[in-house]
Amino acid sequence: xxxxPRPSRDGAAAVPTVRSWPVLGSAVPLARDPLGFVSSLxxxxxxxxxxxxxxxxxxxxxxxxxxxxxVDQAYSFDKGRQFxxxxxxxxxxxxxxxxxxxxxxxxxxxxxxxxxxxASYLPDMCEAAEQYVxxxxxxxxxxLDEELYVLTLSMVLRNLFSTSAEDRSLARVQAALSVILKxxxxxxxxxxxxxxxxxxxxxxxxxxxxxxxxxxxxxIIARHTADRADLLTMLQQxxxxxxxxxxxxxxxxxEVCTILITGSETTRSTLSWICYELxxxxxxxxxxxxxxxxxxxxxxxxxxxxxxxxxxxSVITETLRAYPVVWLLTRRALTDVQxxxxxxxxxxxxxxxxxxxxxxxxxxxxxEHFDPDRFRADAAPSPAGxxxxxxxRDAFIAFGAGIHSCIxxxxxxxxxxxxxxxxxxxxxxxxxxxxxxxxxxxxxLLPDRLPxxxxxxxxxxxxxx
Ligand code: HEM
Numbered sequence: 411x412x413x414x415p416r417p418s419r420d421g422a423a424a425v426p427t428v429r430s431w432p433v434l435g436s437a438v439p440l441a442r443d444p445l446g447f448v449s450s451l452x453x454x455x456x457x458x459x460x461x462x463x464x465x466x467x468x469x470x471x472x473x474x475x476x477x478x479x480x481v482d483q484a485y486s487f488d489k490g491r492q493f494x495x496x497x498x499x500x501x502x503x504x505x506x507x508x509x510x511x512x513x514x515x516x517x518x519x520x521x522x523x524x525x526x527x528x529a530s531y532l533p534d535m536c537e538a539a540e541q542y543v544x545x546x547x548x549x550x551x552x553x554l555d556e557e558l559y560v561l562t563l564s565m566v567l568r569n570l571f572s573t574s575a576e577d578r579s580l581a582r583v584q585a586a587l588s589v590i591l592k593x594x595x596x597x598x599x600x601x602x603x604x605x606x607x608x609x610x611x612x613x614x615x616x617x618x619x620x621x622x623x624x625x626x627x628x629x630i631i632a633r634h635t636a637d638r639a640d641l642l643t644m645l646q647q648x649x650x651x652x653x654x655x656x657x658x659x660x661x662x663x664x665e666v667c668t669i670l671i672t673g674s675e676t677t678r679s680t681l682s683w684i685c686y687e688l689x690x691x692x693x694x695x696x697x698x699x700x701x702x703x704x705x706x707x708x709x710x711x712x713x714x715x716x717x718x719x720x721x722x723x724s725v726i727t728e729t730l731r732a733y734p735v736v737w738l739l740t741r742r743a744l745t746d747v748q749x750x751x752x753x754x755x756x757x758x759x760x761x762x763x764x765x766x767x768x769x770x771x772x773x774x775x776x777x778e779h780f781d782p783d784r785f786r787a788d789a790a791p792s793p794a795g796x797x798x799x800x801x802x803r804d805a806f807i808a809f810g811a812g813i814h815s816c817i818x819x820x821x822x823x824x825x826x827x828x829x830x831x832x833x834x835x836x837x838x839x840x841x842x843x844x845x846x847x848x849x850x851x852x853x854x855l856l857p858d859r860l861p862x863x864x865x866x867x868x869x870x871x872x873x874x875x
Contacts, residue, residue, distance in 0.1 A: 422753035425468060427459040435461030444851040448738060448763040452770060457752045467740075468754055470762045473773070473804040475749050479741055479760060481812035483749075485509075489814070490742035490759055492598045499594070499620055502661070503668025504817065512813070518648040518657065519665065519817060522570070522641040528820045530639065531569040532713035535824060538565055539832040540710045548866045551842035555682040555860040558829070560584065562681065563674040565825055570641035570669060571630050582626045583670055589619035591675060595853040627666045631659075642666065669818070676735050677822050679856045681829055683733040684725060686847055687780050689839040689862050694782060698722050699867070702834040711831050716824065719831055724785040726826050730808035732780055737765040737855040739810070764807045765855065773805040837864040 428451065430436040439447045440462060448469070451458055456472035470476050479487055488508040497506050504515050521527065542561045546552065564580055567573040573580075593616035597606050606613060636643045645662045649655065657665070688695040701721045702711075741760040746753060754760065769777040774784065809816035816822070833839075841847075842861035850858040 422748070423751040425457050425459045425752050426455045427461075428454060430461055433463070435463055435465075437462050445737070445765055445849060445855075448766045449769055451763075452766045456750060457754075465759060467759045467761050468752075470749070470760060471766065472750065473767055473770075476762045476767065476807065477804050477811060478749055479762065480807075480810065480814070483747060484812045484814070486744055486747045487741040487760065488744055490740045492740050495598055495603075496594060499590075499597075500671065501664030501667050503664040505668050505672055505814075506664075514650060515657075515661075515665070516813070516817065518650070519641075519645065522644045523817050523820055525820055527639070528824050529713065531821070532716060532824060532828070534568060535565055535828045536711045536713060536832070538568060539828045543829065543832045543836055546837070546864055548837070548864050551845075551861040551863050553860060554685055554839075554862045554864075555678065555857060558681045558685070559674065559678045561829060562678045562825060563587075563670075566670065566673045567630075569821075570673070571666065572634060572638045572640045572642065573630055579626050579630055582622060583674075586619040586623040586626070587671065587675065589615055590623060590671070591853055593619070598853075623667065623670075624663070627663055627670070630666065631662065641669065673818050673821070675854055676818075677825050679735040679854050680726070680729055680733070680822070681826060682857050682860050683735075684729045684826075684830060685833070685839055685862060686857055686860060687725075687729065687732075689841045691780065694725060694780075695834075695839065698725055698830070698834045699838070702831050706831070706835060711828060711835065715831065716827050719827060721782065722827060722830055722834070723823075724782040726823070726830065727785045727806075728780060728782040731768045731774065731806060732777075733849070733855055734764040734768055734808040735854045735856070736808070736810070737851055738763045765851075767805065767807060770805075836867060838867055839864060 428436060431438060436447065451460070451469050452471045454471075456470070456475055458469050458471065460467050460469055470479060489506070493506050493508075500506060502511075504512065504519060507515060539561065542557070542564070546557055560580070563584055567580060567583070593612070600606065606616075631642065634642050636646065642662075645657060645665055648657060688698065698721060701719055705715050705718050739762060741762075743754050743756055743758045743760060745756050748754075768774065771777050804811075809819045809822075840863045842863055845859070845861050847857045847860060850856050
């Protein structure tokens with residue numbers, strides 16, 4: 411039960427502070443059980459202050475106030491220290507930029523993610539999904555999360571940058587990205603900025619992976635030809651409507667890096683959670699298979715099928731609700747900001763947890779229960795008055811909201827539906843015996859591992875190996 415806020419001397423309500431350990435603050439519960447900790451804060455107040463080491467942070471729990479930060483007062487915040495730290499390594503691509511510059515880049519890149527453009531990628535996506543998913547081994551446990559990574563990364567490389575499936579970039583990006591993502595996480599967490607400068611093997615591996623990643627991106631750009639209307643062509647040909655200026659070579663490079671980092675691990679993680687739930691819920695898996703069988707009528711998936719799979723889509727929405735891969739995000743106040751009855755001082759670090767919001771029982775009754783039917787058109791409205799069957803605007807923020815919302819959302823949907831439908835056509839998923847899958851809330855929310863057994867649903871086509 412939340413208590414009413416007490417007023418401070420300037421009339422604004424005093425932000426309740428969560429009591430914590432000396433020196434470390436709330437770092438211990440946050441490290442020990444990150445999802446449990448952020449969810450427990452929800453009941454403490456609309457806004458609560460915590461301390462993590464020396465850093466004071468304002469955690470926004472109320473969905474209307476989160477919307478204020480992301481949408482209504484978005485220009486009073488930037489992305490904060492986390493992103494300042496990423497910029498020297500990752501560049502000034504869309505995810506790392508702010509203000510006027512961000513707006514300009516966003517306008518230039520938006521056409522590559524329009525519905526029509528995504529539709530033009532679909533035939534290629536269906537072909538890639540059929541080729542990969544159909545080749546997975548059957549009857550024994552495989553690390554499905556790793557297979558899904560190769561597939562989603564190869565789709566991004568093929569669709570957005572027109573590299574071929576056999577291209578050696580795939581293996582290099584895959585190897586580099588896993589080292590980079592781990593390294594970026596603890597660089598963000600290190601408030602001393604010192605650990606990254608020590609001559610440790612882990613730092614040398616990070617630098618080597620980053621150097622290789624930048625070299626692969628240069629290679630992709632150098633070998634690219636402008637005869638396909640893909641993202642890279644659009645970036646190179648885009649002109650600022652006011653000045654007529656093109657993007658610099660460095661900016662094109664930074665945007666390609668950004669898309670590779672933001673566009674593969676996110677979709678792979680969501681697909682991993684879907685497969686995890688399907689493997690433990692045969693009832694849901696059978697319904698997805700039945701819908702896919704009905705719509706595809708024995709043929710491989712084609713572009714026109716993708717919009718005709720409503721139950722499959724509600725499984726994806728429920729997965730994004732229950733396991734939002736971007737589970738925690740930060741912002742920094744650029745001026746003093748009034749949020750409801752609270753005054754947030756200039757420079758303050760704000761954070762909000764899509765995970766905690768999307769597990770609020772007022773918005774989603776029985777939130778730990780995985781139930782795609784909550785997104786059916788005829789589902790009952792939730793107690794907090796969220797419209798039935800639709801993703802309620804402020805209560806579903808798996809893709810963010812406002813000026814920094816996910817530009818890749820339409821592509822993520824196209825990829826996820828394509829891969830899930832192809833998977834359901836070929837395989838029945840079962841958990842590997844004697845394994846327990848746990849959530850790992852790091853930079854993204856991933857299953858810590860995903861060994862699953864695939865049982866074939868149909869006999870191989872004549873002549874297939
Ligand atoms: C299921 C898959 C995905 C999820 C859940 C997801 C989630 C998100 C979220 C929550 C944000 C907002 C971050 C913030 O507010 O600071 C975001 C931003 C972004 N996403 Fe995604 N994403 C997904 C897939 C993709 C894909 C496929 C791409 C590109 C190919 C992509 C590219 C980006 C970029 C460039 C941004 C920064 C946008 C900006 O600041 O203007 N994402 N994503």
